[in-house]
Amino acid sequence: MQTLLLLGDSLIEYGNWNELLPGYLSFNRGVAGETVGELSARLGWETERTAEPDHIFIMSGTNDLLMGDQSFPAILATMLPRLKLLEPESGITVIGIAPMRLPWIHENVLESVNSELKETAQRAGCFFLELSSAFHMHCRPVGNPCFLVDGVHFSPHGYSVLAAAVLEHLETLF
Numbered sequence: 001m002q003t004l005l006l007l008g009d010s011l012i013e014y015g016n017w018n019e020l021l022p023g024y025l026s027f028n029r030g031v032a033g034e035t036v037g038e039l040s041a042r043l044g045w046e047t048e049r050t051a052e053p054d055h056i057f058i059m060s061g062t063n064d065l066l067m068g069d070q071s072f073p074a075i076l077a078t079m080l081p082r083l084k085l086l087e088p089e090s091g092i093t094v095i096g097i098a099p100m101r102l103p104w105i106h107e108n109v110l111e112s113v114n115s116e117l118k119e120t121a122q123r124a125g126c127f128f129l130e131l132s133s134a135f136h137m138h139c140r141p142v143g144n145p146c147f148l149v150d151g152v153h154f155s156p157h158g159y160s161v162l163a164a165a166v167l168e169h170l171e172t173l174f
Contacts, residue, residue, distance in 0.1 A: 001025050002174060005050045005090070007043075008059035009034045011098070011154060020163035024170070027053065036060045036072040040079040047086040055173065056087060057129075057166065059095040062152065065105065065113065073116040080124035091173055094121040095129045098162075099136065102151045127169070134165045 004026045006012045012030025020026075027050045031038070039060045064072035076094065083092060096114040099107070114130065121128040138161045139146035146158030154162060 002054040002170075003027065003050070003052075005029060005046070005053035005056045006059070007039060007046060007056065008095075009039075009063050011062060012057075012059050014153065015159050015162070017163075020159055021167060021170075030059075033063060034060065035064050035067075035069075036075045036079070037064075040075055040082075043079060043083060044086060047083070053087065053090050055091040055093065055170070056083065057093050057095055058083075061097055061113070061117070062100075065097060065109075066102075066152065070109065070113055073113065073120045076117065077120045077124065080121065080126055084124065084126075091127065092121075092124075093127040093129050093169060094118075095162075095166075096131050098146075098154070098158075099132045100147065100151055101141075127173070129165060129169050131162065131165060134161050138164075 002024050004021065004024050006017055006026060006028050008030045010030060010032035012028060013032050015028065017026035017028050029046050061072045080092065094117055096117055097110055099110060118128040135146055138144065144157050145155050146161055147153065148155050
């Protein structure tokens with residue numbers, strides 16, 4: 001069975017990944033409220049806790065963005081090479097920021113940050129998983145909302161859309 005290490009903030013922590021990603025053994029290392037810098041600080045410890053995962057997913061930056069910090073991809077740029085050294089046999093995928101609909105975060109900001117995240121991941125020899133297409137295709141504010149009332153956290157439907165995107169990505173890798 002392939003093993004997955006999922007690192008990130010509450011969007012990772014609140015997911016029941018072993019249920020959402022059947023056929024994979026998932027280690028959930030999400031920490032609610034965490035920034036990319038805080039994830040970077042605990043990176044070594046987290047990789048020691050999980051013996052050689054086949055693939056690592058990183059979904060972080062939402063809290064940075066919510067606090068008005070758009071520079072977090074620079075931290076990720078230093079973190080990814082370290083992670084590759086810590087886990088040389090593991091594939092690594094950076095998951096983009098989900099298309100939140102918050103009045104103070106313009107869609108252009110999300111596009112710009114995701115573009116920078118993609119470039120950062122690719123420069124480090126990692127994969128990037130873009131979420132906008134899947135969320136725009138499968139989510140509707142009425143009937144099939146992907147976000148809870150706060151506009152940030154995923155609804156059960158949002159987690160199923162995310163999980164389907166992750167599973168599709170994994171199929172291309174394994």
